[in-house]
Amino acid sequence: MSGEQAAPRDAEQLLEEMPCGLLVTRMDGTIVRVNATFCRWIGMSAEELVGAKKLQELLTVGARIFHQTHWLPMLQMQGSISEVKFDVKAKDGRRLPMILNVMRRTTDAGTFDEVCAFIAEDRNRYEKELLAARKRADSLVVFEKDRALFAEQMVGIVSHDLRNPLSVVLMAAKALSTRGVDLSEEQAQRMLANITRAAERSRRLVDDLLDFTVARLGDGLSVSRELMDVHLVTEKAVEELALAYPGRGLLHRGGGPGQAYADGDRLSQLLGNLVSNAMAYGDPTRDVTVSSLVKEGTARLAVHNFGNAIPADMLTAVFEPMVRGETPGSAQRNVGLGLFIVKAIAAAHEGRVEVTSSVEDGTIFAVSFPALPGA
Numbered sequence: 001m002s003g004e005q006a007a008p009r010d011a012e013q014l015l016e017e018m019p020c021g022l023l024v025t026r027m028d029g030t031i032v033r034v035n036a037t038f039c040r041w042i043g044m045s046a047e048e049l050v051g052a053k054k055l056q057e058l059l060t061v062g063a064r065i066f067h068q069t070h071w072l073p074m075l076q077m078q079g080s081i082s083e084v085k086f087d088v089k090a091k092d093g094r095r096l097p098m099i100l101n102v103m104r105r106t107t108d109a110g111t112f113d114e115v116c117a118f119i120a121e122d123r124n125r126y127e128k129e130l131l132a133a134r135k136r137a138d139s140l141v142v143f144e145k146d147r148a149l150f151a152e153q154m155v156g157i158v159s160h161d162l163r164n165p166l167s168v169v170l171m172a173a174k175a176l177s178t179r180g181v182d183l184s185e186e187q188a189q190r191m192l193a194n195i196t197r198a199a200e201r202s203r204r205l206v207d208d209l210l211d212f213t214v215a216r217l218g219d220g221l222s223v224s225r226e227l228m229d230v231h232l233v234t235e236k237a238v239e240e241l242a243l244a245y246p247g248r249g250l251l252h253r254g255g256g257p258g259q260a261y262a263d264g265d266r267l268s269q270l271l272g273n274l275v276s277n278a279m280a281y282g283d284p285t286r287d288v289t290v291s292s293l294v295k296e297g298t299a300r301l302a303v304h305n306f307g308n309a310i311p312a313d314m315l316t317a318v319f320e321p322m323v324r325g326e327t328p329g330s331a332q333r334n335v336g337l338g339l340f341i342v343k344a345i346a347a348a349h350e351g352r353v354e355v356t357s358s359v360e361d362g363t364i365f366a367v368s369f370p371a372l373p374g375a
Contacts, residue, residue: 021098021117026110029054029067038117043091055115060087060095071102075113079104085120169198208337211344221341223263223348225373230267230299231258234292237268241275248279249287258292260299260371262349270345271301273338274365278305282363294371299351302366310357318355319343342367 015022021038025031031049039046042058056067063086074081080103087095097120104113172191211221231254238252271290278288282305289304310318319339339353342365346353351369 021115023055023115023117025055025113025115027104027113029056029113031055032112041090041096041119042088055113058088060089063087075102075104088117166198166202169195169202172198208341211337211341221266221344221348223266223345225261225263225349227259227261228264229258230260230262230292230294230301233262233264233267234271234290234301237271238275238290240268241272245275245279248284250275251287251289253289253291255291255293256295258294260294260369261373262299262369266345266348267301270342270367271303273342274303274367277338277365278303278363281305281307283307286362297371298368299371300366300368302364304362304364306362309359310355310363315355315357319353339365 016036018035018037021041022033022035023031023038024033030051031053032051034046034049036046039049056064059067066086071081071084080101082101084100084102086098086100088098090096099118099120101116102113104111106112172195176188176191234254235252238250242248242250275288275290282288286306291300291302291304293300293302319342343353346367346369349369350373351367353365353367355363355365357363
């Protein structure tokens with residue numbers, strides 16, 4: 001047919017092979033006509049769809065709900081709907097994101113809904129990427145706010161809490177090095193003891209700050225768990241802590257087998273923070289009791305003291321950083337990180353920390369964690 005133009009396709013063939021899906025449904029959604037393009041997309045033949053399926057049966061559960069609650073009422077009121085995004089289920093189980101447009105038309109044969117569908121994978125991908133980018137941006141905003149708060153807290157800690165022990169060191173060093181000042185052996189030893197205690201306090205503060213930084217801005221504290229006896233670890237920690245609190249009663253009570261997988265150094269640190277807290281805010285005339293227990297696959301460490309009860313509205317806040325208790329007439333203070341770090345150590349052991357407090361029964365901080373990791 002040289003020199004002649006090819007005959008255009010007839011309208012029926014054109015509709016069958018349009019680059020969009022075309023459907024005609026009854027008002028109840030029953031499909032009465034569908035083109036080859038839509039059939040190809042979902043992997044079903046016209047015979048499997050016409051008179052056998054309703055449009056809503058091809059939708060996911062969420063899309064069906066939207067179809068019932070929004071699509072049908074809007075179509076009834078407006079007579080047409082534009083740019084509605086649905087996920088359509090293919091025969092092989094795939095979900096195809098589609099943009100649907102529909103117009104309700106009444107003829108002598110009845111009332112029908114004419115639906116035009118477009119595959120929206122690129123648009124769906126773009127929307128997901130846009131949502132992910134927005135979430136990342138929101139996370140960065142929260143992170144920057146957290147960093148700003150963290151920096152403010154660090155400045156407050158260093159400027160206030162670290163200044164006191166440094167002042168003690170400087171004053172004692174100045175007294176020891178000043179010529180013309182005649183110090184007795186006892187006075188010199190007392191000065192050196194003050195320097196040692198201040199240096200130890202500064203070291204503990206720096207350690208707490210490092211742990212706080214990791215727990216707050218990192219992925220949590222790291223632990224190295226191995227099979228150990230929690231009773232022995234607790235007993236050793238109590239013996240060492242008793243030296244730091246001469247004149248105060250500090251007891252250890254163990255019960256049951258002590259085998260558990262844990263980080264012994266971290267548990268000692270946890271007990272040190274809890275005992276320090278009990279000594280600072282407990283009744284100095286009453287014993288502080290540390291208990292260790294492994295029972296039914298759970299290890300439990302607890303520190304109990306008598307004294308003023310923690311107010312009910314403070315029971316959850318005590319584990320937040322920079323929260324300090326108040327004991328009238330007490331000169332003891334802490335940096336406000338101890339219980340936060342206790343909670344972080346418990347979490348690193350897949351456990352939790354709880355507190356109960358009353359005047360009658362005293363205050364108990366208890367840490368529980370699986371004796372076997374992942375249990």
